[in-house]
Amino acid sequence: MMDFFFATIFSLFSIVDPPGAIPVYVALTSDRPLHERNKIALQTSLYFLLILLAFFIAGNYILSFFGLTIHALRIAGGMTLLISGFGLMSGKFAKRRGYDKEVEKQAHENKQDIAFSPMAMPMLSGPGSISYLITQYNHHPDWSDRWMIGAAILAVAFLVWLCLRMAPVLFKIFGSGGLNAIARIMGFIVIAIGVQFIVDGLVHLVMEMR
Numbered sequence: 001m002m003d004f005f006f007a008t009i010f011s012l013f014s015i016v017d018p019p020g021a022i023p024v025y026v027a028l029t030s031d032r033p034l035h036e037r038n039k040i041a042l043q044t045s046l047y048f049l050l051i052l053l054a055f056f057i058a059g060n061y062i063l064s065f066f067g068l069t070i071h072a073l074r075i076a077g078g079m080t081l082l083i084s085g086f087g088l089m090s091g092k093f094a095k096r097r098g099y100d101k102e103v104e105k106q107a108h109e110n111k112q113d114i115a116f117s118p119m120a121m122p123m124l125s126g127p128g129s130i131s132y133l134i135t136q137y138n139h140h141p142d143w144s145d146r147w148m149i150g151a152a153i154l155a156v157a158f159l160v161w162l163c164l165r166m167a168p169v170l171f172k173i174f175g176s177g178g179l180n181a182i183a184r185i186m187g188f189i190v191i192a193i194g195v196q197f198i199v200d201g202l203v204h205l206v207m208e209m210r
Helices: 002-016 018-029 034-066 070-090 101-110 115-124 127-139 143-165 167-209
Strands: none
Touching (some): 002 127, 018 034, 018 143, 034 115, 034 127, 034 143, 034 167, 070 167, 127 143, 143 167
């Protein structure tokens, strides 16, 4: 049971990649006082938690509403994870998450709230993590497993808060090069998860067609 719990944390953390969001967070909050940066870090992690829990719980209803099968979601989610993984490995994380320099410029000029957008969504809780959790919900009908997944989401939200809270220190220690290296490693893992999703989806589709 604990193996499943930690495996889920590791997979979700790799998909979300909080270290990859650190350079963007540092750039957006560099001119803000410490107490405000800490507040943004907490708000971002809470928004992240609520978004992923909402999609995890309501995912089945969303599939039913649009008439989608879990196998189709696995394939689509796998393709999304492949794109995210290649983005991490190529160093284009921010661009693939819908972030650009214009967002940074507007945030500095208007002092706008960045906790929900762009930090919580789409930087951290994007299509990859959402499709992963919906698939996990359907793949594990036992409620004890689902509670474990929910606890894993909470644990990753805590790790998101920790990464953002320590962002300036981590950025000084690792620098852009170090964080990019971590992102590339996580990108490789995310690609592997995406391939497995696609294979599982195709296998089940072929079996149903027989």
